[in-house]
Amino acid sequence: MHEDQVELTGEMARRLVDDQFPQWRHLPLRAVESDGTVNAIFRLGDELAARFPLRAMDPAEALAWLAAEADAAREFxxxxxPAPVPVALGAPGHGFPLPWSVQTWLPGRVATLDDPGGSFAFAQDLADLIAALRAADTRGRRFSGGGRGGNLPDHDEWMETCFRQSEGLLDVARLRRLWGELRTLPRTAPDVMSHTDLIPGNVLVRDGRLVGVLDTGGFGPADPALDLVAGWHLLDGPPRAALRRALGCGDVEWGRGMGWAFQQAMGLVWYYAETNPPMSRLGRRTLDRLLTES
Structure with a gap:
């Protein structure tokens, strides 16, 4: 999927686990089929999962990143x-150049496999989750870094790249106009705690209800509108309107949520068009929902 993707085989993963955590040698290790783009996941027995970063980086930076992820996951x-709980950190070895992690395994099906888009009960579950995250103590922290969650116009250069790469794939002229409207919407409230990546692959569903959340390592302070991306990534029109009512979102906050969903979806379509078609399709579906509502 990535030009800088590191090599990892099942045999390498098995040797890393066996050498560094001999107490788990007896547990079966099997790759997990997923649309994920950041980590390769291996289920370890029935209760654990090993996560191996996919993109090359300095090992010391990777270790700091994994440690920060573990701290955020414990806070979440x-x-x-329910969300996975950090269990252990592994070291590079056997040809794999990066540190890696082990966490608990959660039962359930990701929303890419069990689509809850038409479920009003699921929309209420999402609203309850987002409200609970917003109520968590920021402990004086504010958004930092260059990812989603700060100022929409800070992403203009990335969006220009997306528009250029999407020629022939999408109605770029119409999408440029929409971004031009969304990017100017002002912040209306201070940072709150946010999951930061509520996409279908990070949400576990059973019988149309929310039963778990994955990838909580990004939990931190951000624009209150950021987690509203779930409304477009996960919900059809009427349940999405129910989510908005449950959270009491005004026009500006709701529009900023659209802006963050737009920023994410534009990148998914072209970047993963050949290497991860399900992620590319997610981006297209989200953009279709945004254009319908705009």
């Missing part, structure tokens, strides 16, 4: 929806 564990 205080929220009402």
């Amino acid at each position: 564990a205080g929220c009402p929806v």
Whole structure:
């Protein structure tokens, strides 16, 4: 999927686990089919999962990133929806150049496989989750870094790249106009705690209800509108309107949520068009929902 993607085979993963955590040698290790773009996931027995970063980086930076992810995941564990708990950190070896992690395994099906888009009960579950995250203590922290969650216009250069790469794939002229409207919407509230990546692959569903949340390592302070991306990534029109009502979102906050969903979806379509078609299709579906509502 990535030009800088590192090599990892099942045999390498098995040797890393066996050498560094001999207490788990007896547990079966099997690759997990997923649309994920950041980590390769291997299920370890029935209760654990090993996660191996896919993109090359300095090992010391990777270790700091994994440690920060573990801290954020432990903090997220205080929220009402189950999430994986960090268990251990592994070191590079056997040809794999990066540190890696082990966490608990959660039962359930990701929303890419069990689509809850038409479920009003799921929309209420999402609203309850987002409200609980917003109520968590920021402890004086504010958004930092260059990712989603700060100022929409800071992403103009990336969006220009997306528009250029999407010629022939999407109605770029119409999408440029929409971004021009969304990017100017002002912040209306201070940072709150946010999952930061509520996409279908990070949400576990059973019988049309929310039963778990994955990839909580990005939990941190951000624009209150950021987690509203779930409305366009996960919900059809009427349940999405129910989510908005449940959270009491005004026009500006709701529009900023559209802006963050737009920023994410534009990148998914072209970047993963050949290497991860399900992620590319997710981006297209989200853009279609945004254009319908705009």
